[in-house]
Amino acid sequence: MNAIRGESLSKSFQHYQVLKGVSIEVARGECYALFGPNGAGKTTLLRIFATLHRPSAGSFEIMGMDGRRERTKVRALIYMIGHGSYLYDDLSVKENIQFAIGVRGWNPTDGEIKKALDQVGIGRFARLRSRYLSAGMKKRLSIAKALLIRPKVLFLDEGYASLDERGVEMMNECIRAFTKAGACVLMTTHDRGPTAEVADRVGVLNRSVLREMTVKEMVAADALF
Amino acid sequence: MHFFSVVRWIAWKDLLSEYRNRENISSMFFFALNVILIFSFSFSLDPDTLKEIMPGIIWVAFGFTAIIGLGKSFLIEVNNDCMEYFQCLPVPKGAIYLGKFLGNLLFMLTVEVVLFPLFVLFFNLEILDQFLPLLLISTVATIGLSALGTLFSALTVQIRAREVMFPILLLPLSVPIFIGAVEATRGALSGDPFSMYRHWIELLGVFDVIFVVVSFWIFEFILDY
Amino acid sequence: MVATRFIGWLRRYEKWFGITAAVLIAVGLYTALVTSSADYYQGEVVRIMYVHVPFVQTAMFSYFTLFICSIWYLWKREAVVDNACHAAAGLSLFFTAGGLITGSIWGKPTWNAWWVWDPRLTSFAILFLTLIGYLMLRTFLDDKEKGATFCAILAIIGFIDLPIIHFSVEWWRSLHQPLSVSTRGISIASDMMIPLTLMSVGVSILFAYMLMVRTQMLYLEHLLEAKQGRLLSEGAL
Amino acid sequence: MNRFYIRWGVLMVVFGVIGFLGLARYNREVRTISPEVLLGQKTDSEVRVMGMIEAATLEGGVDGAPFRFSLSKAGTKVPVVFSGDDADILRELKTIVAIGRWQAEKGEFQAAEIALTPNYGFIASAYLLSLVPLVFFLFYMERRVAMLYVMIKEEKVYQAEV
Numbered sequence: 001m002n003a004i005r006g007e008s009l010s011k012s013f014q015h016y017q018v019l020k021g022v023s024i025e026v027a028r029g030e031c032y033a034l035f036g037p038n039g040a041g042k043t044t045l046l047r048i049f050a051t052l053h054r055p056s057a058g059s060f061e062i063m064g065m066d067g068r069r070e071r072t073k074v075r076a077l078i079y080m081i082g083h084g085s086y087l088y089d090d091l092s093v094k095e096n097i098q099f100a101i102g103v104r105g106w107n108p109t110d111g112e113i114k115k116a117l118d119q120v121g122i123g124r125f126a127r128l129r130s131r132y133l134s135a136g137m138k139k140r141l142s143i144a145k146a147l148l149i150r151p152k153v154l155f156l157d158e159g160y161a162s163l164d165e166r167g168v169e170m171m172n173e174c175i176r177a178f179t180k181a182g183a184c185v186l187m188t189t190h191d192r193g194p195t196a197e198v199a200d201r202v203g204v205l206n207r208s209v210l211r212e213m214t215v216k217e218m219v220a221a222d223a224l225f
Numbered sequence: 226m227h228f229f230s231v232v233r234w235i236a237w238k239d240l241l242s243e244y245r246n247r248e249n250i251s252s253m254f255f256f257a258l259n260v261i262l263i264f265s266f267s268f269s270l271d272p273d274t275l276k277e278i279m280p281g282i283i284w285v286a287f288g289f290t291a292i293i294g295l296g297k298s299f300l301i302e303v304n305n306d307c308m309e310y311f312q313c314l315p316v317p318k319g320a321i322y323l324g325k326f327l328g329n330l331l332f333m334l335t336v337e338v339v340l341f342p343l344f345v346l347f348f349n350l351e352i353l354d355q356f357l358p359l360l361l362i363s364t365v366a367t368i369g370l371s372a373l374g375t376l377f378s379a380l381t382v383q384i385r386a387r388e389v390m391f392p393i394l395l396l397p398l399s400v401p402i403f404i405g406a407v408e409a410t411r412g413a414l415s416g417d418p419f420s421m422y423r424h425w426i427e428l429l430g431v432f433d434v435i436f437v438v439v440s441f442w443i444f445e446f447i448l449d450y
Numbered sequence: 451m452v453a454t455r456f457i458g459w460l461r462r463y464e465k466w467f468g469i470t471a472a473v474l475i476a477v478g479l480y481t482a483l484v485t486s487s488a489d490y491y492q493g494e495v496v497r498i499m500y501v502h503v504p505f506v507q508t509a510m511f512s513y514f515t516l517f518i519c520s521i522w523y524l525w526k527r528e529a530v531v532d533n534a535c536h537a538a539a540g541l542s543l544f545f546t547a548g549g550l551i552t553g554s555i556w557g558k559p560t561w562n563a564w565w566v567w568d569p570r571l572t573s574f575a576i577l578f579l580t581l582i583g584y585l586m587l588r589t590f591l592d593d594k595e596k597g598a599t600f601c602a603i604l605a606i607i608g609f610i611d612l613p614i615i616h617f618s619v620e621w622w623r624s625l626h627q628p629l630s631v632s633t634r635g636i637s638i639a640s641d642m643m644i645p646l647t648l649m650s651v652g653v654s655i656l657f658a659y660m661l662m663v664r665t666q667m668l669y670l671e672h673l674l675e676a677k678q679g680r681l682l683s684e685g686a687l
Numbered sequence: 688m689n690r691f692y693i694r695w696g697v698l699m700v701v702f703g704v705i706g707f708l709g710l711a712r713y714n715r716e717v718r719t720i721s722p723e724v725l726l727g728q729k730t731d732s733e734v735r736v737m738g739m740i741e742a743a744t745l746e747g748g749v750d751g752a753p754f755r756f757s758l759s760k761a762g763t764k765v766p767v768v769f770s771g772d773d774a775d776i777l778r779e780l781k782t783i784v785a786i787g788r789w790q791a792e793k794g795e796f797q798a799a800e801i802a803l804t805p806n807y808g809f810i811a812s813a814y815l816l817s818l819v820p821l822v823f824f825l826f827y828m829e830r831r832v833a834m835l836y837v838m839i840k841e842e843k844v845y846q847a848e849v
Binding site for chain 3: 698701702705706708709712717802803804805806807809810812813814816817818820821824825828829831832835836838839842
Binding site for chain 3: 376380381383384385386389390393394396397398400401404405408428432435439443446447450
């Protein structure tokens with residue numbers, strides 16, 4: 001059984017068609033990287049799987065569950081790191097994590113939170129109000145949340161954006177940890193270098209055509225689209 | 226109970242943020258104070274007239290306060306795309322509504338509790354023997370106002386011109402609450418026996434139930450559009 | 451695909467609605483202005499009723515249509531249903547404004563006041579404000595999909611709230627002063643019944659026709675915009 | 688587009704005829720003259736006079752006796768005799784319409800019927816303010832739809848550079 005299975009997914013915003021009949025499958029324990037030009041609909045595809053958009057046509061399954069009907073069950077399994085940091089400016093880093101995990105129905109201990117924060121290298125900022133965090137630090141905080149939530153399916157929308165070199169490395173470590181644990185990672189990206197280190201498969205989405213290739217082909221290609 | 230823990234987490238987060246920055250409560254409070262000031266200049270302070278218009282003044286001041294405070298209550302949710310996080314949560318969306326509603330209700334009641342003595346002070350009201358009925362009236366009316374206000378705040382905060390749209394949508398539809406609150410307050414301030422205006426309070430209670438239930442049910446569509 | 455079939459259906463059948471409405475209103479106006487007699491109490495002024503009552507009825511009918519379309523949209527999420535909601539709201543505002551204006555003109559000679567805080571008038575004024583809010587909300591929305599949902603929500607809340615408003619205003623009025631003015635029991639003679647029925651049915655059918663035309667208009671405007679901008683969705687004309 | 692304008696032309700003609708008939712009926716049955724005009728023309732035909740019942744002039748009406756009052760407008764007064772029983776319309780200081788004949792030899796107006804003020808200004812404005820915007824609104828929408836169908840047919844779908 002695949003972790004993600006989308007079948008001829010289409011998405012129109014009113015009459016603007018962004019995606020038309022895209023099918024994709026990602027296995028468990030696999031990291032799938034989506035490349036594509038701006039406006040190709042990569043993020044839209046990701047957001048459909050993350051149940052943030054309803055597809056106009058087509059169907060999709062997350063861990064064998066229908067994504068249109070069993071939304072609540074699907075949502076318990078997924079986590080998305082997108083452009084939003086999902087933080088409250090006046091809450092400290094630790095409080096933000098407590099809240100974000102708490103509303104999902106699980107209260108992590110202080111030790112667990114500290115471990116996750118140390119893992120992404122912002123342990124010493126635990127008591128800082130998140131207002132003062134930089135974009136990269138906010139990204140790391142999102143990764144820390146993902147580490148605590150341990151989703152079965154992780155979506156990364158431009159995962160490497162605003163991270164420094166060390167951060168990119170750390171992100172890749174996290175992705176490896178996830179895939180090793182049997183979770184699946186679907187990411188959109190523009191950075192071929194770091195992606196090549198973790199991705200198992202690569203797809204190029206352009207005008208609703210998904211062209212799949214291996215990582216080697218991706219690295220060797222002059223231009224992807 | 227996961228449902229109530231979500232309600233508690235949301236309310237906890239709102240209260241903690243508010244405690245840290247005091248943005249909402251202080252702006253609500255000082256705005257209302259200015260309204261009182263303007264009213265005291267705009268009307269002749271002849272005791273008989275005052276008795277006639279006092280309930281109106283009180284509820285106009287509270288209504289403006291609600292517009293200032295409730296209109297901004299969802300601002301912290303959209304600043305860092307937290308609405309998106311809520312949308313992806315595997316919890317009933319009504320729980321999120323209830324949490325926000327409780328937080329807002331608490332802010333409104335706090336401001337009202339501070340303002341009432343000021344009304345008494347500035348307008349020489351005699352309310353000591355009517356204290357309990359007035360408390361009841363304010364609570365019941367504020368519940369209805371917060372219920373509608375929270376819903377419309379979630380709706381308008383995601384659009385342009387939100388400062389304008391919030392009162393434009395809220396005020397016409399909250400007319401029943403204002404009518405009930407003003408009439409009951411009039412009864413209490415003129416020293417009528419409780420049974421004379423009890424029906425207004427009961428009516429407000431019915432409105433509260435309707436507004437909370439409808440908002441609770443319909444909030445699903447606001448978050449999960 | 452649904453949209454194309456729906457619009458095609460509107461295009462095919464709209465003329466029958468238009469013709470029926472035109473005939474009914476023409477006959478209705480003829481009987482209202484020419485053949486019917488004046489009322490004993492109100493005199494000739496009663497003729498305003500033949501345009502006021504149909505407008506008011508149609509305003510309520512169109513808000514009900516908006517409510518139904520909003521529920522339909524939340525259920526099916528079809529863009530064309532959202533266009534129908536938008537059209538119904540615009541028409542509802544138009545008929546509400548017409549009802550308020552004709553009512554006000556009727557009120558001056560009968561009650562000797564342009565405006566009275568009568569429960570019916572008050573709830574109608576609030577309906578008017580709600581509809582203005584609805585249409586303003588539409589203009590301020592960037593995300594069309596989100597906006598359609600929000601507008602549907604607002605319409606549903608408004609529909610649930612309006613009876614509450616009417617009831618509370620009625621109670622508030624009856625407490626302060628007995629209704630000094632009310633539409634004095636006009637015992638409607640059959641002579642008046644004919645133009646009134648003709649006009650009521652005619653304007654309702656005219657509303658249906660206008661709804662069909664306006665839905666097409668809004669749909670086509672969106673479509674043109676999409677066509678000028680980028681790819682069209684499947685099966686759009 | 689031609690058929691569209693023809694359709695609207697026919698509609699306008701039909702409603703114009705109805706409007707004309709309404710106007711004719713008004714001229715025939717509703718239009719009133721002022722007491723001054725009445726005194727000026729001295730005809731025997733049935734006319735409709737509008738004026739206010741002068742204060743403290745209304746008398747009669749008891750035991751079938753005719754009502755007597757003077758109808759005035761802008762200073763001109765006309766004595767009126769009315770032998771009907773429309774007592775609830777007759778009130779002092781109220782503006783009414785008296786329908787009847789002028790009797791020059793008696794110097795009084797013999798009213799056969801009393802009616803309320805026609806207020807045709809209100810009626811006309813109510814009809815115009817509701818129906819004229821309706822017509823314009825509908826006309827604009829229909830024309831826009833017709834134009835949009837043409838524009839959509841002509842518009843080429845935008846093609847991205849390859």
